[in-house]
Amino acid sequence: RAKVVGGDAISKAFLAATNRVGLSLNYDSQQLTDYRIGCVGTAFRLYKQMGEPLYCETMRLIVVAWEGKPDSFRASVLKGMMHFVELYHGEFSEERLLRALRNIHPVDIYRIGQDDPAKLRGWKKYVFPIYTAYNGKCRKDALPMKF
Template sequence: MNTKNLICKEIRIDSNALEIPRATYQRELNMDRVHKIAAEFDERIANEPKVSYRGGRYYVFDGQHTIAARKLLNGGKDLPIRCKVFYGLTESDEALLFAQQTGASARLTAGAKFRALIYGGDKEALAFLKATESVGLCVDCKQTRGVKRLACIATAFELYKKVGGEVYREAMRAIVDAWGGDPDSLRAETVQGVVEFVDLYYGEYNRRRLVTRLRQVDPLTIFREGRAMTSLPGYKRYLYQVYRLYNGSSAKTALPMKF
């Protein structure tokens, strides 16, 4: 993002001139949040909505719920609102700023943030999307569980950044080959267990054996038995389940425990 020629001014804009780009990077309006903001609204500490002036129009990239709350308090009628207006942003810039918003804004879901990163052209997010789709999965920004729909976006994206594209694709392809995209196989814990296993034993494990061994169990096994395990911390609980399944009772093909 080029900030060299960026100009910012605080001006009053009539609310009917403020546009919310929900068709691209903005999230849907949450009326429960609007009513909550309205009930607690205090003009003395209210934050100014952040707006991009682009192509002769005002686009809100942070603060749509505050705007809606002000209108609600005004009997549903439009009114002038003091806004922080940025000049010189592109639509991609707006999307990336929306994805990075912090502070008083409602926390973005992982799906909403990822959708904005994709729309803004974030290279790492685009590479993660391509890697996930290459193994036959859909990254579901609405985060609804379904066959071949990856809803644990935050976990999977962090794993991608940690292990790299090659290892991530190999692990996710093993999951798909073993369970055919079963929603339970795409739980965050199961995905983490398999990806961490492939990363830890990359170049040592036998892919065919891993897929065969995973296919023999319900994918919920990794989640349930890992959650019940207290002797290992965090993700290692689920890594251990994959490690145990892979080794089975075979001393010949067993991998050494490294964690």
């Protein structure tokens, strides 16, 4: 918040990008409300790391899939979704991804990642549940594992 108020250009661009996709920042993470990102630090790091276009696309997908529910803005979900969209950009079907995401609760992405069934580390353990939900049991048009 201080960087935005202080006029930091990257922070202001991050806030503007977040607002453009219909979201706002929640600086009080104890107050979980719809369409507000509680893990501002994680979102800001991902914005700087991935760039504005990928950040906006991913946030839009999260909003559409889970209707802006607070659990969908957990750090684990943001990391998993950002890296999934980055890895498979131009390869995945948006319709299929949204259908898959609607069938998994955002908290399950965290739980599955913590259980770590594929023995993955870091952000990869949060991409895995999204990847498996997307591919499902169907081998037709399945995405290859790139992580």
